[in-house]
Amino acid sequence: MTDSKRPRIPRGLKQDGAALWSYGFRPFFLGGAIWAVAAMALWIAALAHGRPLGGDFGAPLWHAHEMVWGFAPAVLAGFLLTAVPNWTGSLPVSGKPLIALAAIWAAGRLAMAGAALTGAPLAALIDAAFLPALLAIAGREIVAGRKWNDLKVLGGCAAVMAGNLGFHAAVLTGGDPQLWLRAAVAGYVALVLIIGGRIIPSFTRNWLKQRGAERMPAPYDRFDMGVIACSALALAAWTFAPEAAATTAAVLVASVLNAARLARWRGLAARAEGLLLVLHAAYGFVPLGFAALAAAGAGLLLPVSALHVLTVGVIATMMLAVMTRATRGHTGRALTASGWTMASYGCLFAAALARPLADLTGAMGLMEASGLLWIAAFGLFIAEHGGMLLRVRRQPRAAAA
Template sequence: MSDEKRPRIPRGLRADGAALWSYGFRPFFLGGALWAVAAMALWIAALIHGLPLGGDYGPALWHAHEMVFGFAPAVLAGFLLTAIPNWTGSLPVSGPALIGLFSVWAAGRAAMASAALTGPWAAAAIDAAFLPLLLAIAAREIVAGRKWNDLKVLAGVTAVMAGNLGFHGAVLLGGDPGLWLRAAVAGYVVLVLIIGGRIIPSFTRNWLNRQGAAAMPVPYNRFDMGVIALSALALAAWTLAPESRAAALACAAAALLNAARLARWRGWAIRSEPLLWVLHLSYGFVPLGFLAVAASVAGVVQPVSALHVLTVGVIGAMMLAVMTRATRGHIGRALAASRLTTLSYLFLFAAALARPLADLAGSPRLMEAAGILWMGAFGLFVAEHGAMLILRRRQPAGAQAGA
């Protein structure tokens, strides 16, 4: 079929209608941040007051699902729908197509929250529709733009999608939901390894150039490729056999290699710029997370603690970092972190440390504090950036979004 006859996804920067639907990052960053707060508030209410959540899924599995397969895919969608047009040179998906995609995501959140009423099968079917749609749109745009090197990003999205389908299947048919949860977390971490390895040294190099620095981050080379490959193997071992000695050894090796990779990006040289050090510190939780996984096999920490180092410290923090930078850049605001933005970063890193410490100390209060810190981090994002995402874009010269 010729390109002229191929069905097209409506796209392009909207000059009419609500600005919220002009670009993918707007509704998905805002919706993801709001759900990060609301879902955590519901989870804390379940812990303290016994609020029933998730129907047959139960509160604990509902919480795990909504963090990994509810909040995180929204931010991932906002990033991909903004970054892929930059990679391919195409216009972004917007207007009715964007409204439709966001509505599918929102319907999934409503269905999972009311699973006791809709029934688990209906909730699973509604929720499972979003990630295949996102994957199809992302794949079509990358293939149409002939950006074959960017197809590797879709492997992480596919892992998350498969994890969600497997999670539902395990709950509904009997099985191990934890296997599929780990698979999805592994997919997100691989995306951080790929995309973080692309943007962190690039943004750092640009900033150091403006400062007139002589030493620069080491460019992407075979060492980076090897680190990503070994890390992916370590994550696969952890996913399939989380208590095995092989997984522990592979994750310990991945921790050392990722620490060495991070050191090559000269993070200490940009410590005065929060929009940059948050990226370096978020990636710093990658080796910490691998070490936590290895320690969990040795019985030093609980497996759930290692999981939260990856989900909060790596995935959550990297997503918040990208959300703040991309929002300010695409809206046309200066690429500089305010005090509120910096505080939101500190809240989230504190949550990433408090959650595993709560398990080590056996402290429910510390667990609740971790949840409140998480809510504070994303609540501050909404308070500062919510209006920016809803209002029309400004058009200053030279703004770089970084997505």
């Protein structure tokens, strides 16, 4: 079948109807932020009042699932549906196809929240539909645009999708879903290594050039490729053998290598702009997260605390950084962070550190504080950027994803 006869997904910047459905970042950034607040509030209520949550999944597994496969895929979708058109030169998916994709994601959240009523098998079936649909859309656009180098991004997405399927299979068959949780987290961290290594030095270089700086971030080279390869091996070892001595050594090496990689990007030179500084700070949680995994392997930190450094520190912080930058850039606002934006970043940094600090110090209330800080971070994003995502379109000021 020729390109002219191949069925196409309707796409383009819709100029009629609700602005929400004109571009992928709009519904998914807003929906992801709303669910980040709602899901954490439900989890805190379950802990505080002993209320049932998640049906046969149980409250702890429901909480883990909805952070890793509920909130995070929405932000991932918003990023991919915005970035892939920039990479390939195609027009973005919008209108009815975008509404349908958002509906699939929302149906998964309702099914998982109501698993006590629907039963775990039906909830799993509904929830599992979203990531394959997203992967198919993003993959089709990358292949159609012949951007073969960008296919590696889909590898991390595929790991997240496989983790979700494995998680549901393990729950339904009485297996251990923790391996699949680690696999998905590893997939997200791999995406940060790949995409973060692409956008952080690029945005920093552009900002420094505008200000006449002479020294620029190091260009992508073999060192970056080596760091990504070593980190991928360390993540694979952690996924399948988190307590092995070889894994502890591998994640420790990955920590050192990623710290050296980050140092090459001149983050401190861009500290005057919060939208840039937060990207460097979010990547800074990568070496810290690998170090936390090493500490857990050595018995110095609980594995769940180390996991939170990755999920909150690396994944969520990088996602919030991208959400704020892309929202401002693609709605015509200046690419600069307000005081409210910086406050949201600070809340999420504190949330990422509070959980392991609770483990190390035994201080009462730090675990609860971590959840409340998470709610504050995404609540501030909704308050400041929700209107930008919903209001009438503006011509983009700059590419931001």
